[in-house]
Amino acid sequence: MTGSKYCAGTTRTEDAQVLFEVGDRVRFMTADRGTLAGTVEKLNPKRARVRCGNGVGVVPYTGLEHLCSSTAENRKERAKRLKEVAARARELMDQHGLNEWTLRFSAARKKLGECRARQKLILLSRAHAVNGAPGAVTDTILHEIAHALAGSAAGHGPAWKATARRLGAIPKSCAPESDEARRTREAARTMFRTGDAVAFIARGKLRTGTIVRMNPKRARVKCGDVMWSVPYARISGASR
Numbered sequence: 377m378t379g380s381k382y383c384a385g386t387t388r389t390e391d392a393q394v395l396f397e398v399g400d401r402v403r404f405m406t407a408d409r410g411t412l413a414g415t416v417e418k419l420n421p422k423r424a425r426v427r428c429g430n431g432v433g434v435v436p437y438t439g440l441e442h443l444c445s446s447t448a449e450n451r452k453e454r455a456k457r458l459k460e461v462a463a464r465a466r467e468l469m470d471q472h473g474l475n476e477w478t479l480r481f482s483a484a485r486k487k488l489g490e491c492r493a494r495q496k497l498i499l500l501s502r503a504h505a506v507n508g509a510p511g512a513v514t515d516t517i518l519h520e521i522a523h524a525l526a527g528s529a530a531g532h533g534p535a536w537k538a539t540a541r542r543l544g545a546i547p548k549s550c551a552p553e554s555d556e557a558r559r560t561r562e563a564a565r566t567m568f569r570t571g572d573a574v575a576f577i578a579r580g581k582l583r584t585g586t587i588v589r590m591n592p593k594r595a596r597v598k599c600g601d602v603m604w605s606v607p608y609a610r611i612s613g614a615s616r
């Protein structure tokens with residue numbers, strides 16, 4: 377163990393918060409020792425807002441219980457995974473001299489990670505940490521560590537890229553893309569080849585053309601004299 381700051385993501389309250397999700401059916405004890413059941417409506421840092429019929433309860437996470445045991449199990453698994461990711465991040469941050477920095481999980485779904493230099497804080501999307509492939513999550517952590525080391529002025533420029541490479545991170549800007557979106561895109565891409573005649577709708581009109589280049593996210597399609605850049609998911613094979 378190092379003597380560094382422990383991860384804010386593993387404090388007790390936040391540990392309990394990760395056991396719940398908006399939409400979860402829960403029960404809790406009221407002040408007069410009765411029990412109320414309801415649905416989690418919002419996850420505040422320390423308390424959940426729970427809708428019970430026409431009323432609303434604001435309940436500390438430690439006072440909430442799941443109504444469904446399989447949901448409870450699932451959330452426990454998730455909490456375990458988050459702890460592992462937090463420990464891994466802590467280890468990498470310390471290894472690269474960010475002992476003074478804190479890691480916290482965020483509710484962001486598209487932004488996988490974020491580096492806030494002034495607060496010495498690295499944010500990691502909770503959804504990404506739970507659902508992302510371990511290699512992808514580690515890459516996000518290293519990506520943000522590279523921002524911390526290169527300084528915010530470096531952006532995703534050469535200094536940041538060099539740092540990212542040295543740390544073993546893919547030197548590419550943070551992809552605001554979910555795993556599912558990536559899979560859909562990659563699957564769509566495999567259906568085409570350079571030279572294919574294709575059709576797509578752009579600016580409200582059906583257009584046909586030929587793929588002249590396959591970029592990772594979009595195809596370059598030549599339609600007469602005009603070149604279009606089209607996401608793979610929007611292309612279909614042209615009828616001949």
Ligand SMILES: [Zn+2]
Pocket residue numbers: 519523532549550
């Ligand atoms: Zn970035």
